Amino acid sequence: MSRELGTVDHGRLLEAFRIEARLLGEVAHTASPDVPVLATPGWTLNDLLQHVGSIHRYAVAWLRRGRRPGRWRTAPAAGESVAGFYESGHEELAAELAAHDPETRAATWWPADPTYGFWRRRALHETLIHRVDAERAAATGVPAVPEDLATDGVDEALTLYFGHRLTTMGISGTRHGTVGFHAEGSHPGGHSWIARAGPGETEAWRCAPSEADTADAVVTGSPATVYLWLWGRTPVTATHTEGDHELSAQLWALLRLATR
Incomplete structure (x- = not known):
């Protein structure tokens, strides 16, 4: 029996996560990395990109360790750009999610949904809301959110x-x-x-x-x-x-x- 708790099926969630992750990366290339992000006072576009890259790695660490991680990589390595850190992070998470059936049990922070599907949904919305933040910071127009x-x-x-x-x-x-x-x-x-x-x-x-x-x-x-x-x-x-x-x-x- 499906454990889907949301309103969108798991295949759509994973596809949309990949799309939103790509869009966020593209927006970041269109503006100065120092442009302020109004939704998160004190952050620049570069800070936002690093945050999302860190969150993607946080999810991977949860899945691979089977528990809430105490430590995970939150910043680029020496010589690595923030853009590179972000790109490799979302690619790694997408691959991890795609490699497992969404109904397979996994460690999560919501007892109602202890599955890989939880992380498909969470990864999508974390990325989507920050894509909106980035588009507003870069002044690329009114952000669109699929219905x-x-x-x-x-x-x-x-x-x-x-x-x-x-x-x-x-x-x-x-x-x-x-x-x-x-x-x-x-x-x-x-x-x-x-x-x-x-x-x-x-x-x-x-x-x-x-x-x-x-x-x-x-x-x-x-x-x-x-x-x-x-x-x-x-x-x-x-x-x-x-x-x-x-x-x-x-x-x-x-x-x-x-x-x-």
Whole structure:
């Protein structure tokens, strides 16, 4: 039985990771390595590229050691360029992921999905969101996010980061309440979720649109808009919110802690 927990199949995730990794590398070649990255204050484009290269190696180390790595290579070797460090990192991770069935068990940091498939999804979204950051830094135009990947990214941000990571960090909201989400794309009816927060609880799940509409606040936007909103790449006002705006702002602020 498939263990896919997202909204996109594993083959698409791996293909998209390769594409996003290539695009990020290409963007980095179009601008000065010292250009600032607004989404990550204090970082330059070179810093961003090195960070993503490090994260790719972090994932490889998790998979090969079968546990959270204590150490992994986070910077270029002597004489190696940042671009070279980045390229070899994403190529190594793509090869590692392609060599194993996505349903094969693997060490991860989410008990709900202890498989290689988890890392296909995580690698894609880590790379995609930073490709958006790089395109904005390089001023190459308005970044495009494919609708299917954006929808899956909304699901990951809510179920993995909001619903799981905040709990492991011991962080929760100060107000009880629910926030519904509608990602309105070309899919009939779109996709919907509910996130619940309050002292001692953070959880989120996919649901029917009618269930999302019963939440105390309802956030609506295109899949790409909601995705970038959840990752803090757009202002808190970028989506349309009905109901309790303080609850949606609380969720947005909690995700800033979970995804930093």
